[in-house]
Amino acid sequence: MHVVVVTKSTPDTAAKVTVDASGKPTWTEAMVINPWDEYAVTEAVLLKEVHKGQATILTVGTEEHSEALKQGLAIGLDQAARVWDDALVGADSLLYAKAVAAAIQKVGNADLVIFGKEFADLGSDVHVYQVARKLGYAVLGSVSKILEIDFAGKTIKVERMLEQGKQIVTSKLPAVIAVLKDINEPKYPSFIGIRKAAKAEIPVWSLADLGLDAGTRQTQVSAYTNPPKIEGEVEIIEGASAAEKAAKLADKLIEAKVI
Amino acid sequence: MANVFVWAEHFNGKLVQASREALGLGSTLGDVTALVFGKGMDEVVKEAFAYGAKRVIKADDATLADFRAEPYTALLSKVVKDNNPDFVLAAATVRGREVMGGASADLDAGILSDVTDLKVEGGKLVATRAVYSGKVISTEAYIGSGPQFATIRNRAFKALAPDTSRSGEVSSVAPVLSEDQIATKQVSFEESVGQVNLSDAAIIVSGGRGVGGPDGFKPVRELAAVLGGAVGASRATVDAGWIPYAHQVGQTGKVVSPDLYIACGISGAIQHQAGMRTSKTIVAINKDGEAPIFKLARYGVVHDLFEFLPELTKAFKERLGK
Ligand SMILES: Cc1cc2nc3c(=O)[nH]c(=O)nc-3n(C[C@H](O)[C@H](O)[C@H](O)COP(=O)(O)OP(=O)(O)OC[C@H]3O[C@@H](n4cnc5c(N)ncnc54)[C@H](O)[C@@H]3O)c2cc1C
Ligand SMILES: Nc1ncnc2c1ncn2[C@@H]1O[C@H](COP(=O)(O)O)[C@@H](O)[C@H]1O
Numbered sequence: 001m002h003v004v005v006v007t008k009s010t011p012d013t014a015a016k017v018t019v020d021a022s023g024k025p026t027w028t029e030a031m032v033i034n035p036w037d038e039y040a041v042t043e044a045v046l047l048k049e050v051h052k053g054q055a056t057i058l059t060v061g062t063e064e065h066s067e068a069l070k071q072g073l074a075i076g077l078d079q080a081a082r083v084w085d086d087a088l089v090g091a092d093s094l095l096y097a098k099a100v101a102a103a104i105q106k107v108g109n110a111d112l113v114i115f116g117k118e119f120a121d122l123g124s125d126v127h128v129y130q131v132a133r134k135l136g137y138a139v140l141g142s143v144s145k146i147l148e149i150d151f152a153g154k155t156i157k158v159e160r161m162l163e164q165g166k167q168i169v170t171s172k173l174p175a176v177i178a179v180l181k182d183i184n185e186p187k188y189p190s191f192i193g194i195r196k197a198a199k200a201e202i203p204v205w206s207l208a209d210l211g212l213d214a215g216t217r218q219t220q221v222s223a224y225t226n227p228p229k230i231e232g233e234v235e236i237i238e239g240a241s242a243a244e245k246a247a248k249l250a251d252k253l254i255e256a257k258v259i
Numbered sequence: 260m261a262n263v264f265v266w267a268e269h270f271n272g273k274l275v276q277a278s279r280e281a282l283g284l285g286s287t288l289g290d291v292t293a294l295v296f297g298k299g300m301d302e303v304v305k306e307a308f309a310y311g312a313k314r315v316i317k318a319d320d321a322t323l324a325d326f327r328a329e330p331y332t333a334l335l336s337k338v339v340k341d342n343n344p345d346f347v348l349a350a351a352t353v354r355g356r357e358v359m360g361g362a363s364a365d366l367d368a369g370i371l372s373d374v375t376d377l378k379v380e381g382g383k384l385v386a387t388r389a390v391y392s393g394k395v396i397s398t399e400a401y402i403g404s405g406p407q408f409a410t411i412r413n414r415a416f417k418a419l420a421p422d423t424s425r426s427g428e429v430s431s432v433a434p435v436l437s438e439d440q441i442a443t444k445q446v447s448f449e450e451s452v453g454q455v456n457l458s459d460a461a462i463i464v465s466g467g468r469g470v471g472g473p474d475g476f477k478p479v480r481e482l483a484a485v486l487g488g489a490v491g492a493s494r495a496t497v498d499a500g501w502i503p504y505a506h507q508v509g510q511t512g513k514v515v516s517p518d519l520y521i522a523c524g525i526s527g528a529i530q531h532q533a534g535m536r537t538s539k540t541i542v543a544i545n546k547d548g549e550a551p552i553f554k555l556a557r558y559g560v561v562h563d564l565f566e567f568l569p570e571l572t573k574a575f576k577e578r579l580g581k
Contacts, residue, residue: 013510013530017391025395035511092369120510122397123390126372126410129328129360138442139328139361142353144504157446161505162326162353163458164270165450169327172442181511182504218369218403222385225396227536234543234559245560246570249542250578252558258519258540259462259486259575 001053001151003044004110005077006100006131007037008059009068010121019224033068036116038186039179043114043146045076045187051151054078056107060088060099066202073197074189080200081107085207087214094218097130102210104135111151113137113176125178132176140169144182149173261289261379264342264406265312266335266349266358269295269303271450276459277350279310279418281411285348286311286419288379294338296331298324304429309421315429316342322434325445326354332361333435339406340366346384351410352458363408370408371399375415375516375537384409392510392533413458414516451505455489462488462519465508465535468495469524469545469564476502478568479523485575491515491535493525509534523564527552544568 011017015029033041044055057072059065060083069080083103088095104110113135118125125141132139145159147168154173159166161180189197207213237252239245253259263285268278285291292314293307300319307315316338322330335358339347347362349355351373363370371377374386383401386409390397401407457463464483466476476490483490491513492506508515510530520538525531527543527550535541536555543556546563553559560567575581 011391013392013533014528017394019395025391093372094364094367094369097364117511121391123388123392124372125356126360126363126370129332129357130364133332133361133364139357140443141328141357160353163275163456165448167326167448168446170444170446175442180504181507216403218367218401219371219399220402221397222400223398224390225398227389227393227396234553234556236548236553236559236561242562242566242570243574245562246567246574249558249560249571250574253519253540253542254578256540259579 001047001051002109002111003047003053003055004104004107004113005037005040005044005055005057005072006059006113006115007040007057007068007072008034008061008119009065010034010119013120019226023224025224031064031067033071034116035120036118036181037068038116039181039183040114040116041072041075041077042184042187043179046184047149048076053151056080058083058100058103058107060084060096060103069202070197070200071189073200074193075187076193080202081205082202083205083210087207090217090220092217092219093124093126094130095214097127098134098212099207099210100127101131101134102212103205104131106205106210111154111173112149112156113174115176115178117142117178117180128176128178135174135176137174137176138171139176140171141178143177143179146183261345263289263291264339264344264347265291265293266347266355267293267295267303267307268350268352268354269297272299272302274303274306274310275350275352276418277352277355277411277413280414280416281348281350282307282310282312283418284377284411284416285346288346290314292316292344294335296323296334305423306421308425308427309423311419313427315427316432317429318432318434320434322436322438322441325448327441327443327445328357328361329441329443330434330436331358332365334432335362336365337435338432344406345382347406347408349410351412355410359408359410366406368405368408369401369403370410371401372410373412374409375412377409377411383407389537392529393536412516457489457491457506457508457513457515460489460515460517462486463491463508463515463517464488464521464523465491465493465525466496466502466523467493467525470496470501473501478565478572482521482568482572482575485572485579485581488519493531522552522556523568525552526550527555
């Protein structure tokens with residue numbers, strides 16, 4: 001069994017993020033492992049416990065993303081690698097996905113690639129499906145449960161949450177899955193895990209190491225802006241009783257054609 | 260006129276609402292060809308015309324009966340490659356993300372994903388989307404060449420009023436993969452019955468820790484029922500096991516943008532806001548007048564929800580003649 005988790009560091013979801021004068025999103029709080037990846041890492045550790053295999057954690061990004069890798073190691077994954085190259089600055093999702101796919105191939109022998117549902121900072125998950133196609137693996141997004149997995153027989157059975165209900169699907173391995181918060185209770189690192197992770201040597205691979213070139217970009221971010229302030233102040237509905245307030249609110253919503 | 264392809268997603272023989280919105284958006288950008296993949300697609304084809312398609316390319320085959328990413332993606336890639344449209348659009352649903360992301364990779368095309376606004380400038384797509392949990396807006400542009408892919412956020416664009424008198428040319432294509440080339444199989448589908456799909460809902464009534472327990476969702480459900488809305492929830496209530504995860508709104512749940520969002524007993528933590536701040540009108544009901552949710556709300560009621568919600572349900576029943 002070899003499971004690969006792909007991660008990155010993101011600002012804590014409670015961080016106050018604003019666009020500064022130079023047009024860059026900024027925050028002062030420390031970065032954390034992408035919150036969705038806590039479930040991905042935990043699922044890999046749970047699989048390791050049962051199937052006695054190996055798990056690798058990868059990132060494509062600058063030095064600050066090593067923190068997410070170390071978190072994964074501290075929780076119990078075996079090895080980590082980071083891809084970085086100056087040619088990746090401002091990468092679009094396609095180039096990013098090519099780098100991830102090439103890194104997974106370099107690590108080799110992956111049976112299952114696990115992503116968290118999305119990257120909480122960019123709100124993006126398109127790389128998940130792009131990576132799967134670049135690897136030629138089946139992809140199952142929105143996975144809420146692994147029902148069965150047989151590494152020797154190379155099959156997996158999962159439950160997926162689609163908009164209209166639950167889909168139970170089987171797939172051959174290797175496969176790529178993206179997991180939801182439903183899948184497990186996240187594990188947190190132990191003190192010993194943190195000490196071990198701090199000492200880990202994490203290799204850094206360039207695009208050349210992966211046999212890739214930056215190629216041409218298809219999309220680019222042209223600007224970040226702060227969202228418009230929510231219009232006007234809240235109007236507090238006053239009244240002597242619940243019934244009176246309810247009548248006023250209902251009238252206002254109907255009058256404003258909200259209902 | 261730009262040549263716009265829209266991958267038309269359907270469920271139980273009907274277009275999903277978000278796909279109708281994609282057809283509506285496509286019609287504002289050019290002439291729309293709907294791509295209808297499935298088994299027994301006559302009704303879906305009719306609907307695609309009614310919602311704005313000028314042309315339909317259809318693949319009707321047993322391998323496409325249940326949605327599976329591989330056969331759908333392989334076919335979308337082939338149809339786009341063979342026809343070289345200007346734009347390829349679809350809803351940013353679970354299925355839409357898989358198929359569109361996959362096909363963009365097959366064709367080495369770029370993709371603007373989960374966009375809330377989309378324009379064409381000098382022949383290239385320019386989109387805005389929410390990043391950092393809605394705390395920042397990102398403007399992203401297509402700069403490459405070849406077909407330009409984009410997936411659109413539910414309810415961010417308007418569907419056209421359906422016109423069943425419309426029709427057009429239908430051409431057929433064969434699937435790319437045969438059954439034994441497909442790694443995945445659907446075992447079963449358990450439809451969530453009696454619930455309005457959160458992502459499509461025009462009205463959402465959500466309960467937070469203030470509802471106190473599983474039974475506390477009763478007045479929330481009753482209000483939602485009178486308004487024809489869906490029931491949402493904060494993570495605190497989901498983690499407590501009071502309501503299934505499918506109802507969770509927020510950073511680690513669903514991102515919704517209904518016309519009306521009524522938050523009952525929800526404090527308005529930043530992670531909850533991430534899922535609902537783009538709602539058109541927000542109403543907050545909370546017994547603590549200092550709760551952060553009031554900073555987002557258009558209307559606020561400082562009151563105990565157990566006393567207030569039944570009165571509000573009653574007031575709407577009277578006014579809406581139910
Ligand atoms: C990584 C991460 C991801 C997260 N993702 C999400 C997410 O997706 N969605 C989400 O919602 N949260 C999320 N959270 C959790 C979030 O931070 C809050 O803890 C959560 O939203 C709080 O839920 P709540 O508002 O229901 O509860 P509370 O914050 O406890 O608020 C309850 C409110 O109810 C009011 N109240 C109590 N009784 C009554 C009554 N009888 N009548 C009226 N009002 C009453 C109280 O005044 C209070 O304001 C996430 C947190 C983290 C760290
Ligand atoms: N989902 C993604 N799609 C496209 N590029 C990404 C994605 N995630 C990370 N990147 C890129 O990876 C690099 C590291 O990310 P960051 O340090 O967060 O800027 C940057 O070049 C990002 O643009």
